[in-house]
Amino acid sequence: KFGVKGSNPVLFALIREGVAGPLLWIAAWYMHQEKFDWRVTKDVKMLMLCGFALYANQLCYIVGLKLSDSITASIWQPSQPVFTAVIAILLGWEPPSWRKLLGIVVASGGAAFMVVYGAHTGEKGVAVGSLFFAINCLGTSTYVLASKPLLRDDKFKAISVTGWSYMV
Numbered sequence: 001k002f003g004v005k006g007s008n009p010v011l012f013a014l015i016r017e018g019v020a021g022p023l024l025w026i027a028a029w030y031m032h033q034e035k036f037d038w039r040v041t042k043d044v045k046m047l048m049l050c051g052f053a054l055y056a057n058q059l060c061y062i063v064g065l066k067l068s069d070s071i072t073a074s075i076w077q078p079s080q081p082v083f084t085a086v087i088a089i090l091l092g093w094e095p096p097s098w099r100k101l102l103g104i105v106v107a108s109g110g111a112a113f114m115v116v117y118g119a120h121t122g123e124k125g126v127a128v129g130s131l132f133f134a135i136n137c138l139g140t141s142t143y144v145l146a147s148k149p150l151l152r153d154d155k156f157k158a159i160s161v162t163g164w165s166y167m168v
Contacts, residue, residue, distance in 0.1 A: 009066045013059040021166030028160040043155075049146040050161065051168020057139030060132040068129025075114045076133035082107045083141035093145070 065073055082104050088094040143165070150161045 009062040010059065013055070013062045016062075017055055017058060017166055021163065021168075024159060024163030024166050026163075028157065028163040031159060032157050043150060046146050046150055047161070047164050048168055050143055050150070050165035053139045053142035053146060054162075054165045055139075055168075057136050057143060060136035060139060064129040064132030064136060066129075067132065068126045072126055072129055073133055075111065076130065076137055078107065079111050079134070079137045080140045080144075082111070083138050084144050087141055087145055091145075 061073065064076075085094065085100055085104055089096045089100065094100070147158075147161050147165070150156050151158060
């Protein structure tokens with residue numbers, strides 16, 4: 001909240017991403033001398049999706065924090081594995097099981113309880129901020145799922161995927 005208090009959250013997110021991208025890309029190149037072949041269309045599409053998801057994640061978190069508070073932000077963060085599991089099951093990447101479904105129901109119920117019966121739920125900023133936090137968590141889940149094929153079989157190193165995603 002300190003960084004966004006007196007600034008435009010969209011500009012703050014853009015500057016943050018603009019600085020992080022080149023730094024991570026340089027670190028990735030220095031650590032692994034990994035080259036990316038832009039002719040591989042499938043990888044470019046996944047990197048574009050990773051970049052969009054990462055930016056949406058960061059932007060929505062910062063906007064949500066500007067509109068709401070850090071307590072509401074922390075309540076939403078445990079939803080990321082729930083979103084990831086649900087999306088993976090819906091895409092057929094993970095088989096559904098009773099344990100996963102029970103975990104999703106329990107985690108969703110706990111999060112819903114915290115949001116609905118929280119101390120600040122009547123405030124307009126918290127409600128709109130919660131929407132941004134939900135998109136933030138969905139963006140994180142999308143990034144995790146989109147980066148998985150790029151990391152499979154040691155195709156790319158994690159820092160390279162993150163660096164290229166920030167560059168996007």
